[in-house]
Amino acid sequence: MSAPPLPAVQTLGLTRTYGSMVALNALDLTVNQGDLFGFIGSNGAGKTTTLRILATFLAPSAGQAMVLGHDVVRDADAVRHVIGYMPDFFGVYKDMEVTEYLDFFGACYKIPTAQREKTVNDVLELVGLSEKKGALIGALSRGMQQRLGLARVLIHDPKVLLLDEPASGLDPRARIEMMAILQELQRMGKTIIISSHILSELQTLCNRVAIIEKGKLIYAGPVQGVRDQMQTGRVVWVKVSSDQDRAIELLKARPEVTQAGSEDGHIKVTLVNHDIDHSIVADTLVRGGAKLIELREDELGLEEVFLRVTRGETQ
Amino acid sequence: MTFLPIVGRELRVSARTASTYWLRLVGATALLMAGGIYWMEGDVTYGASSDWFMAMHLTLFWTIWVLVPVMTADCICRERREGTLGLLFLTPLKAGDIVLAKGFAHGLRAVTLCIAGVPVLVLPFLTGGVGWLLELSSVLINFSALCWALSAGVLVSSAARTFTRAVVGAVIVAGLFLAVLGVVHVAALIVAWQVTFPQTGAGTLLHPAFFRWFLDEGFLSITRIDDLVRSFGLSVAGSSSLQAALAGAMFSVTLFSFLSLLLIIRWAASNVRRNWQDKPRSVLQAKLEKEFCTPAYGIRLFRGWMRRLLERNPIGWLERRTWQARTVSWAWLAVIVSLYSLMLGSTRPDWNSFQEWQWIIAALFCASLTVSAAGSFRRERESGVMELLLVTPLTVGQIINGRLRGIWSQFLPSLLLFVIIQFHLISIARWVPWNRDTSMEGALLLWLLGGATLTLPVIGLYFSLRCRLHITAVVAALAVGIGVPALATMVVAFLSFVGGNPERQTLFRWLLLATMAAFVWVLIRHHTLRPLLRISSVAWLAMLAAMFVILRLDDALPAGWSIFGAGHVPLIIVATLFYALLQTGCALWLGLKLHQNLENRSFALPQ
Numbered sequence: 001m002s003a004p005p006l007p008a009v010q011t012l013g014l015t016r017t018y019g020s021m022v023a024l025n026a027l028d029l030t031v032n033q034g035d036l037f038g039f040i041g042s043n044g045a046g047k048t049t050t051l052r053i054l055a056t057f058l059a060p061s062a063g064q065a066m067v068l069g070h071d072v073v074r075d076a077d078a079v080r081h082v083i084g085y086m087p088d089f090f091g092v093y094k095d096m097e098v099t100e101y102l103d104f105f106g107a108c109y110k111i112p113t114a115q116r117e118k119t120v121n122d123v124l125e126l127v128g129l130s131e132k133k134g135a136l137i138g139a140l141s142r143g144m145q146q147r148l149g150l151a152r153v154l155i156h157d158p159k160v161l162l163l164d165e166p167a168s169g170l171d172p173r174a175r176i177e178m179m180a181i182l183q184e185l186q187r188m189g190k191t192i193i194i195s196s197h198i199l200s201e202l203q204t205l206c207n208r209v210a211i212i213e214k215g216k217l218i219y220a221g222p223v224q225g226v227r228d229q230m231q232t233g234r235v236v237w238v239k240v241s242s243d244q245d246r247a248i249e250l251l252k253a254r255p256e257v258t259q260a261g262s263e264d265g266h267i268k269v270t271l272v273n274h275d276i277d278h279s280i281v282a283d284t285l286v287r288g289g290a291k292l293i294e295l296r297e298d299e300l301g302l303e304e305v306f307l308r309v310t311r312g313e314t315q
Numbered sequence: 316m317t318f319l320p321i322v323g324r325e326l327r328v329s330a331r332t333a334s335t336y337w338l339r340l341v342g343a344t345a346l347l348m349a350g351g352i353y354w355m356e357g358d359v360t361y362g363a364s365s366d367w368f369m370a371m372h373l374t375l376f377w378t379i380w381v382l383v384p385v386m387t388a389d390c391i392c393r394e395r396r397e398g399t400l401g402l403l404f405l406t407p408l409k410a411g412d413i414v415l416a417k418g419f420a421h422g423l424r425a426v427t428l429c430i431a432g433v434p435v436l437v438l439p440f441l442t443g444g445v446g447w448l449l450e451l452s453s454v455l456i457n458f459s460a461l462c463w464a465l466s467a468g469v470l471v472s473s474a475a476r477t478f479t480r481a482v483v484g485a486v487i488v489a490g491l492f493l494a495v496l497g498v499v500h501v502a503a504l505i506v507a508w509q510v511t512f513p514q515t516g517a518g519t520l521l522h523p524a525f526f527r528w529f530l531d532e533g534f535l536s537i538t539r540i541d542d543l544v545r546s547f548g549l550s551v552a553g554s555s556s557l558q559a560a561l562a563g564a565m566f567s568v569t570l571f572s573f574l575s576l577l578l579i580i581r582w583a584a585s586n587v588r589r590n591w592q593d594k595p596r597s598v599l600q601a602k603l604e605k606e607f608c609t610p611a612y613g614i615r616l617f618r619g620w621m622r623r624l625l626e627r628n629p630i631g632w633l634e635r636r637t638w639q640a641r642t643v644s645w646a647w648l649a650v651i652v653s654l655y656s657l658m659l660g661s662t663r664p665d666w667n668s669f670q671e672w673q674w675i676i677a678a679l680f681c682a683s684l685t686v687s688a689a690g691s692f693r694r695e696r697e698s699g700v701m702e703l704l705l706v707t708p709l710t711v712g713q714i715i716n717g718r719l720r721g722i723w724s725q726f727l728p729s730l731l732l733f734v735i736i737q738f739h740l741i742s743i744a745r746w747v748p749w750n751r752d753t754s755m756e757g758a759l760l761l762w763l764l765g766g767a768t769l770t771l772p773v774i775g776l777y778f779s780l781r782c783r784l785h786i787t788a789v790v791a792a793l794a795v796g797i798g799v800p801a802l803a804t805m806v807v808a809f810l811s812f813v814g815g816n817p818e819r820q821t822l823f824r825w826l827l828l829a830t831m832a833a834f835v836w837v838l839i840r841h842h843t844l845r846p847l848l849r850i851s852s853v854a855w856l857a858m859l860a861a862m863f864v865i866l867r868l869d870d871a872l873p874a875g876w877s878i879f880g881a882g883h884v885p886l887i888i889v890a891t892l893f894y895a896l897l898q899t900g901c902a903l904w905l906g907l908k909l910h911q912n913l914e915n916r917s918f919a920l921p922q
Contacts, residue, residue, distance in 0.1 A: 055706045056705075056706055057702060057705055057706050057916060058916060077708055077710075080706055080707060080708045081708060083706070085703070085706050087699060087702055087703070089699045090698075090699070091698060091699035091700050091702065091703045092698065092700070093633075093694070093698065093700065094698075095637065096636075100636075103625065104625065104629055104632070104633070105703075105707070107625050107626060107629040107632075108629050108630075108704065108707040108708070108709055109707055109708060110708065113622070113626060152703070
């Protein structure tokens with residue numbers, strides 16, 4: 001039997017303090033290889049601190065963090081070769097040309113000259129900036145500068161990408177394009193950790209998420225799992241053509257239903273738990289002679305889940 | 316009074332800024348030092364302190380001209396750079412209100428700078444001999460200087476976009492305004508003279524000797540009218556009426572300066588009104604830059620050279636990739652080549668005045684080196700690139716070494732040329748009979764320049780990460796790199812050499828040995844010293860040893876063959892060694908701190 005694959009990122013009791021303020025409080029987190037991992041939290045929750053520690057920019061006050069098995073403190077040099085870090089600001093020289101900028105970082109990563117030109121062209125093509133090769137960075141739009149930042153991250157072909165708010169401040173089109181690039185990168189086998197406030201996009205983009213508040217991990221796992229955890233019972237909304245009160249009576253008589261009541265012209269039905277199939281609602285009403293017009297299940301969005309599990313407290 | 320909220324905000328901001336208090340301290344210290352030196356020279360006698368007062372007035376006068384334009388230069392420019400100027404225009408505020416408020420707030424800051432010096436200025440009053448005209452003149456002249464210096468800062472700030480350009484522009488405009496103030500003062504004096512002594516004619520005052528007299532001691536010589544009256548062969552009895560006329564003239568100049576300040580504020584307001592929005596570069600600007608700042612010949616060679624530079628040292632490449640940085644290298648080469656061509660082209664070269672020029676060039680070279688080093692990491696810190704560099708496989712040591720090598724290689728060609736020609740001149744100057752032997756002075760100059768070139772970039776880099784403002788970093792680097800070692804050497808030398816006492820000279824030599832021992836101890840103790848710092852320290856120690864050996868060998872040579880011509884090691888050499896050790900010690904200490912700060916990611920956040 002082969003050994004389980006090494007986690008892309010693993011933190012054990014990761015703690016970081018700034019004076020008396022605890023920015024990260026014993027964070028235990030595991031990100032598997034190939035994950036597109038969403039990192040969610042209010043401002044000041046500790047997301048950027050976590051990413052900075054993983055990028056070897058900050059040292060943890062306590063605990064351990066490992067990227068592909070390399071310790072971020074003891075083996076920082078190895079970690080730097082396998083990660084690509086994009087902070088929540090551009091970090092560019094505005095008077096440099098696009099290729100010059102990438103060439104410089106290529107030299108910093110010690111990519112051989114012969115290989116560098118091709119690599120620069122490849123990453124520019126990947127992020128859709130091939131036509132802007134000779135442009136001055138200061139003349140690029142915000143979205144393009146963000147894409148250039150992504151190109152810089154990819155210049156040394158890292159296995160793990162740490163992206164801090166990569167879509168912040170972008171217009172909807174630029175955001176959608178950025179998300180498409182990230183999906184493409186995931187298909188290429190990269191592990192991506194992305195912190196963002198645009199939760200609706202993370203919901204569709206990420207296969208796993210972590211929610212963090214005041215430096216503490218509240219949830220980590222699949223997106224669906226967090227919804228299930230938050231929803232105490234499955235909620236189904238029903239609309240009947242007439243005699244709504246009778247329909248409510250019929251539903252209340254079922255042992256699987258904990259609650260049924262009228263709300264905004266619809267009947268809100270709460271089932272005992274998630275394992276119960278919502279078809280029993282339709283079945284009960286049809287058998288009872290009610291005319292069913294509409295039936296839909298109430299799914300919690302990531303934003304609502306986030307609002308429920310966090311209090312919005314910052315440090 | 317719509318401008319009051321801005322005044323309030325400016326004052327609150329400056330109250331929270333450490334540099335406000337440091338500048339006051341600098342002003343008061345400068346006065347104290349000027350007064351102290353004057354007092355130590357023994358020229359102060361009870362009841363005749365007017366000269367002492369004038370020495371202090373002169374210091375305050377120049378402090379105003381140096382500090383006020385620099386303090387004010389960024390006041391509006393910063394708002395424009397940070398995008399807050401546009402926000403102010405969304406409120407009912409007008410351009411005039413904004414500039415007036417800025418001028419008023421910075422004027423108040425400048426006044427507090429002068430007030431900080433008042434306790435020191437009181438000393439001559441206590442010893443007596445300072446007349447009312449002298450006091451009044453000093454207040455009026457300094458107020459005029461304040462108005463013009465403030466005008467220079469505000470005017471340049473209304474047009475500039477970057478901090479460095481604002482400061483450089485303010486200093487240049489302040490120089491022009493100083494000339495204007497001088498002309499106005501002279502004109503006022505001529506009028507006063509003409510009123511009192513109509514028989515002499517105003518043309519008499521246009522004599523060069525008069526101008527020299529007038530410009531002495533920050534225009535305050537205007538009050539020494541008895542000497543002036545006597546020099547024209549007139550009776551001193553007329554001096555009292557001239558005094559009254561002079562007081563009136565100075566009031567007029569002050570009023571004129573104040574009105575000029577208001578006019579310049581209006582001018583600055585119209586600048587702000589025109590330029591508050593970001594505008595793209597003009598066609599002419601773009602054309603000029605393309606014409607003069609883009610490589611035109613040997614492009615392949617140039618690109619290949621830059622590429623090799625990038626391969627060898629990416630961090631150093633950053634320092635040299637812009638045309639501005641390359642211009643600095645070429646400009647220094649051009650200055651040195653021109654100066655030596657002028658010197659060597661002369662049929663009867665005056666080595667003595669040339670040596671003075673050498674010192675000036677060396678001082679400017681050090682200043683230029685410090686300005687480059689003190690601004691070196693600033694861009695990376697402000698743009699966030701430093702954070703990106705620190706997560707690349709480059710180590711902190713490599714980043715520092717790379718940048719140091721970049722700065723050194725930028726200045727190396729001109730330094731080498733300077734050293735080679737200086738050696739050549741030292742060797743030939745001794746054979747020119749009409750010149751004094753400057754070989755010792757030349758050797759000392761090279762020694763000090765070499766030390767400064769090695770150490771100032773390290774110190775400048777430290778402050779480029781430590782200080783938010785470039786100007787603060789430059790001042791701090793010069794203060795620590797040159798000021799502190801020089802001051803310490805002067806104090807120790809003063810305490811040890813007074814009266815040529817041999818015991819004190821022995822004490823100084825012991826102090827030198829103790830400093831060297833401490834230096835070696837630090838080197839041994841700190842195993843973590845980065846390779847380049849270690850190499851430079853060892854090279855420095857080797858240079859010190861070589862200097863001793865050369866001097867000892869020189870002693871052993873017959874009198875005619877001796878290079879330095881002295882029979883023993885002159886004490887100035889010992890003092891220079893002491894200075895060099897302190898300077899290198901400061902550089903090593905700050906080099907270590909710089910390394911530590913980068914390791915701990917502790918550097919000043921952008922403004």
